[in-house]
Amino acid sequence: MADLRCRNRGQIILVTAFALAVTFVALALIVNSAIFTENLASRGEIAGSDDALSMRAMVENNVGRSIETANRLNYSGDLSGTVEQSIRNVSTQTEFQQSTTGALVNVTYESHRDGTRITQNSSSQLTFEAGTKSDYVVVRDVSRVDTPGGNGTRAFRIDASEITATDNDSAFEVKVNATTDPTGNEDSWRMQVWNSTDTQVSIKTIRNDSGTTTSEQCTVDTNSSSFNIDVTGGTVNGQPCNALRTAPSGENFRFASGAGDSYDIYFRNADMIAGNFSMVVHDDGVTVPDTISSIGAGNPYNTTALYDVTVRYTYDTQNMGYETDIRVAPGEPNA
Amino acid sequence: MRGQAHTLEAIIAGLLLLTSLIFTMQMTAVTPLSASTSSQHIENQQEAAGTGVLAAANRANAIKPALLYWNNSGERFHDANEQLGYYTNGPPDNALGAMFQRSFNERGIAYNVHFQYQNNSDLQTVRYIYSGVPSDNAVASTYTIALMDDDHLYDADGAQNETRLSDSNATYPIPDTGQNVYNTVRIEVVTWRI
Amino acid sequence: MRRDRAVSMSLNYTMTLAIATILVTGLLIASTNFVENQREDVIRDELAVIGQQVASDLARADRLVTAADSNGSNLTVSVNQTFPERVAGSTYHMSIDSSDNLVLTAAGLDVRVTVGLVVQTELETNSSAYGGPVRIVYVSTGADSGTLEVQNG
Numbered sequence: 008m009a010d011l012r013c014r015n016r017g018q019i020i021l022v023t024a025f026a027l028a029v030t031f032v033a034l035a036l037i038v039n040s041a042i043f044t045e046n047l048a049s050r051g052e053i054a055g056s057d058d059a060l061s062m063r064a065m066v067e068n069n070v071g072r073s074i075e076t077a078n079r080l081n082y083s084g085d086l087s088g089t090v091e092q093s094i095r096n097v098s099t100q101t102e103f104q105q106s107t108t109g110a111l112v113n114v115t116y117e118s119h120r121d122g123t124r125i126t127q128n129s130s131s132q133l134t135f136e137a138g139t140k141s142d143y144v145v146v147r148d149v150s151r152v153d154t155p156g157g158n159g160t161r162a163f164r165i166d167a168s169e170i171t172a173t174d175n176d177s178a179f180e181v182k183v184n185a186t187t188d189p190t191g192n193e194d195s196w197r198m199q200v201w202n203s204t205d206t207q208v209s210i211k212t213i214r215n216d217s218g219t220t221t222s223e224q225c226t227v228d229t230n231s232s233s234f235n236i237d238v239t240g241g242t243v244n245g246q247p248c249n250a251l252r253t254a255p256s257g258e259n260f261r262f263a264s265g266a267g268d269s270y271d272i273y274f275r276n277a278d279m280i281a282g283n284f285s286m287v288v289h290d291d292g293v294t295v296p297d298t299i300s301s302i303g304a305g306n307p308y309n310t311t312a313l314y315d316v317t318v319r320y321t322y323d324t325q326n327m328g329y330e331t332d333i334r335v336a337p338g339e340p341n342a
Numbered sequence: 343m344r345g346q347a348h349t350l351e352a353i354i355a356g357l358l359l360l361t362s363l364i365f366t367m368q369m370t371a372v373t374p375l376s377a378s379t380s381s382q383h384i385e386n387q388q389e390a391a392g393t394g395v396l397a398a399a400n401r402a403n404a405i406k407p408a409l410l411y412w413n414n415s416g417e418r419f420h421d422a423n424e425q426l427g428y429y430t431n432g433p434p435d436n437a438l439g440a441m442f443q444r445s446f447n448e449r450g451i452a453y454n455v456h457f458q459y460q461n462n463s464d465l466q467t468v469r470y471i472y473s474g475v476p477s478d479n480a481v482a483s484t485y486t487i488a489l490m491d492d493d494h495l496y497d498a499d500g501a502q503n504e505t506r507l508s509d510s511n512a513t514y515p516i517p518d519t520g521q522n523v524y525n526t527v528r529i530e531v532v533t534w535r536i
Numbered sequence: 537m538r539r540d541r542a543v544s545m546s547l548n549y550t551m552t553l554a555i556a557t558i559l560v561t562g563l564l565i566a567s568t569n570f571v572e573n574q575r576e577d578v579i580r581d582e583l584a585v586i587g588q589q590v591a592s593d594l595a596r597a598d599r600l601v602t603a604a605d606s607n608g609s610n611l612t613v614s615v616n617q618t619f620p621e622r623v624a625g626s627t628y629h630m631s632i633d634s635s636d637n638l639v640l641t642a643a644g645l646d647v648r649v650t651v652g653l654v655v656q657t658e659l660e661t662n663s664s665a666y667g668g669p670v671r672i673v674y675v676s677t678g679a680d681s682g683t684l685e686v687q688n689g
Contacts, residue, residue, distance in 0.1 A: 019553070023560045030567045031366050037571070037578050040624040044582040047589065047619075049382045057596070060603055061397065062486070068400070069488035069526070076490045076522050093523045097488045100460045100519070100526035104486065107465065317605075330612035331604035 058110065059322040059329045066114050066320055069097050071337030074313055075162070078124055078287065082310035090316060091116040111323040117332065120152060122314030123293055126285040127307040130168060133179070133277040133284060135306060141278040145307070150269045150291045152315065159270070160262060161314070162338030163238040163286035165200075167208075170234065172201040172279040175211055179280040181238070185267030193217075194267045196260075198251070200236065200280065208234050208243055212250040212260045223260050225250040233282075238262055239340040261340040287338075289314045315339075385481050388451065388533045392483030395445045396531065399438050405487055407496045408438035409457065409527060410514075414505050417513045419470070420498040428469040436500060442471075452476075452536050458528040459516045468515050470529075480534035489516070489524040575624050579647050582623045583640040587651035590630060590670060590686070591638055593617055597672045597684055598655040608681055613674040621668045631664035632686060660685040 073093035081089045098114040105112045125145060127133060134141045151157040172178040178201035185194040197213045203226060211224040227243040235244050239262045241251035253259050263270060272288075284307075295309045315336035322329040399405050411434060413420045418427040421435065433439030433447070446453050455471040491508040505512055507524045516525050593615050600613045621627065628642045636659055638651040653659065660675065663685040671689055676682040 019556050019560055023563065026564050027567065028362055030564075030571055031362070033571050034574065035365070037574050037624050040582060041578045043620065044578070044585050046382075047582075048585045050589070059600060061393065063603070064397075065400075065486045069486070072488055072490055073523060076492060080492070080522070089522060092521060096520045096523040097526050100488075101486050101528075103460055103463075104458055104465065104526070104528045108484070326616045328612060328614040329600055331600075332606040332610060334605050 058324075059327065062105070062110075062112060062322055063320055063333065066097075066101070066112075066318070067333060067335050069101075070094055070114065070316060070318055070333075070335045073097065074316055074335065075337055078310075078312040082124065082312060086311060086313055087116075087119050090119070090313060094316075094318060109324055111321070113319075113321040115319045117317045117319050119316045120314040121290045122287045122312045123290045123295065123309050124285065124287045124312035125295065125307055125309045126283070128283045128285075129306075130281070130283055132281045133274060133307070135277070142275045143273065143277070144296050145272045145274055146288055146309075147271045147294045147296065148269055149272065149288045149293055152289050154268045158239075158263070158336070158339045159289045160272070161239055161287050161336050161340070163262060163284070164240075164338075165234075165236040165238065165280070165282060165284040167200075167234045167236060167280050167282040169281040170200060170202040170208065170279065171281075172276070173203065175199045175201050175209070177276055177279060178211075179277060180275040182273040182275060183263045183266045183270050184273065185270055194265055196263050196266045198238065198262075205232060206230060208236070210236070210243070210248055210250045214258070214260060214265050216265050221258055223250045223254045223256075223258070237338075239286075239338055241340070263340075287312050287314060381479055384535065385479055388535070389481040389483055391445060391451075392453075392481065392531045392533050395441055396483055396485040396529065399441055400485065400487075402437060402441075404437035404441065405485065405529065406489075406493065407500060408434065408436050409487065409489070409529070410493060410496050410507075411436050411498075412495050412514055413498070414495055414503070414511070414513055426469075426472075429471045430473070433471060435498070436496075446533060450536050451533050453534075454532045456530055457516070458530060459525050460519065461517050462519075476532050477534045480532050482530050482532045484531070485529045486526060487529065488526045491518070491522055491524050493524065576645060576647060578624045579626065579628075579642050579645060580649060583628060583642060583647065583649040584651070586619050586623075586628075586667075587630070587638055587640050587649050589617065589619070590672075591651045591653055593670075593672050594638070594653055594655055594659075594684060594686075597674065598657050601657045601674055601682075601684070607676075608679045609676045611674060611676070611682065615672045616669060618669045619667055621666075623667070627667055629664055629666045630670075630686065632659050632661055634661045638686075655684065658683045663687065 073090055077086055077090045077093065094114055094116045098112070101114070102112050123146070132141075135143045149159040151159040170179070178199040180200075181198045183196040193215055194217060195215045197215075199211045199213075201209055203209045207226055207228050209224065209226045211222060213220060213222040225248040227246050227248055229244040229246070231244065237243070238251060241248055241261065249255065250260055252261060259265075272286075290311075315334055317332055317334045320329075320331055320333045396405070399408075411420050412418075418424070419429065419434065422428050423430050433442040442453065442455075445451075452473045453471065454469075454473055454476065457468045457470060458465060459468070460466075489507060491506070493507050494502040495505045495507070495512065495514070497503050507514060508518065516527060519525050597613050597615045600615075601607070601611065604611050604613075623642060626642045626644050628640055630638060630640045632653075633639050636653050636655070638653055640649045640651070641647065657674070658681075660683040665671075665686045665688045669689055671687045673685050673687055674682050675685050
């Protein structure tokens with residue numbers, strides 16, 4: 008081996024050792040980076056971003072409830088002022104609670120559209136003028152909020168305690184017709200409701216698009232003899248009904264689909280059904296010839312109401328900012 | 343003199359060797375578990391499960407009946423623990439309780455549910471279900487719902503009672519604030535693995 | 537001098553040194569190569585992870601934009617996330633190219649990772665950001681429309 012008495016012993020090995028040491032340090036850096044990558048990969052959503060959308064849904068629900076309550080109770084007073092204050096209350100309380108988890112939520116009233124609420128809550132037959140008129144016009148000239156594709160009616164619910172018709176020949180019918188009705192080629196939407204057996208309700212919807220007729224029928228089995236038909240929502244006692252939604256064939260049978268930009272709503276054979284109903288229509292100049300404007304026994308009546316409310320929704324967290332308008336119209340047919 | 347220099351050199355060389363060995367060993371001794379990535383995954387999963395259950399309960403309209411499942415005359419929730427006023431022995435007998443039973447109890451996940459509300463600029467809490475002090479890896483999911491003045495209380499079988507929240511003889515613990523809107527309640531579900 | 541030494545001291549010395557040098561050089565080259573390979577692998581993996589995180593942030597922002605009832609100048613969306621500034625010692629930068637892909641490149645090492653994006657909102661091509669805090673913003677390009685951009689800060 009090299010001369011052990013030499014002063015420069017083991018220099019090459021020393022240099023190698025230094026070079027290897029530098030290699031190890033570089034490897035340490037790389038391994039550190041790899042471990043951090045694994046940690047980075049396991050991170051889920053950053054705090055708040057999916058919460059913004061779920062909070063938006065909650066805000067929409069809560070504002071919708073405020074609108075419904077105000078429509079029911081405050082129709083004779085300052086309707087929009089009441090709803091504005093309810094929204095402010097909900098916003099302040101939600102903001103206070105969310106601030107403890109690091110998010111800033113704000114909901115402010117921006118604007119609204121007027122509507123008319125048509126209701127009967129005397130649990131009797133849905134006829135007008137104390138039972139004399141069973142074919143009548145409920146409301147004329149309902150205009151959609153957005154053409155095309157917007158809606159003009161929302162939250163149309165029938166709480167039927169008794170359905171007398173047993174087939175669709177004499178069934179209770181809700182007819183939605185385009186306002187201008189050229190003979191023969193009407194644009195209309197019709198719904199017939201009858202009781203096939205004691206606990207089964209059948210609904211048939213017929214769409215007439217300038218002469219071409221399509222129809223869809225559904226039968227819902229419920230375990231009770233009273234039926235809660237949500238016409239705009241498309242359910243009967245909570246169970247979905249294809250005749251009030253998009254049919255399996257792909258055609259849209261939702262309330263008033265295909266009935267033109269402005270329409271009238273008629274009831275026919277209203278003596279074949281008894282119970283309560285309620286609907287809110289967009290009021291841009293509607294006329295309600297066959298309802299009365301104050302609560303009367305056995306008659307449908309109309310009151311002022313709000314059709315929809317637009318609020319400005321803000322959601323801010325440390326890592327996210329979201330600010331947008333939300334239009335709240337509870338019970339609108341979704342399509 | 344030369345002997346001392348040699349000794350010093352030997353000692354420093356030895357120390358250098360030792361330090362470098364320790365450094366190298368430490369660098370390779372980090373395992374995936376030590377970065378707690380697996381418990382992070384479990385926490386993400388549980389948070390998603392909690393949020394999902396609450397959203398599904400809202401769609402099935404089960405949250406409000408559970409919130410108002412209040413026995414007005416007994417001044418506590420229906421069939422809750424008599425001294426404490428909240429459920430300690432499993433979920434309540436309503437739709438929301440059934441959802442919790444399916445999603446949490448049957449999977450070995452413990453949970454606490456409480457309602458937060460505002461009382462004159464003070465944030466207060468009412469306990470609904472209590473299963474103990476949560477562990478260190480617990481996650482919370484929340485849902486905010488507004489109660490209206492004319493909401494009804496619910497009976498033990500799930501039917502609506504006649505008593506409304508705004509009635510003078512209602513003994514519901516959450517107070518009334520303002521017109522039309524009774525109060526805004528935030529439901530918080532804290533889950534952890536047993 | 538011992539009597540059973542090799543041919544001559546200087547040859548002995550030179551050969552030992554030469555063999556030692558060759559062995560050591562071989563070891564050093566191999567280890568440097570090894571470190572380089574590992575580094576490139578780690579950088580590629582980490583850029584892929586960061587790319588996926590940015591892509592999921594873009595998807596989140598896109599969800600917020602499509603769920604909003606307003607658009608254009610009436611809508612504000614911004615999503616932030618902080619990433620490490622250096623990846624295994626080298627800086628990197630990301631940009632959106634014309635076919636809706638997110639391209640991440642590491643400086644100095646010629647490593648390029650592409651992550652495909654599927655969003656419904658329009659993306660601002662050629663918007664780019666360096667490593668560090670990255671922000672995805674909805675920028676309105678008119679009264680009713682806007683694009684998503686990747687920015688720094």
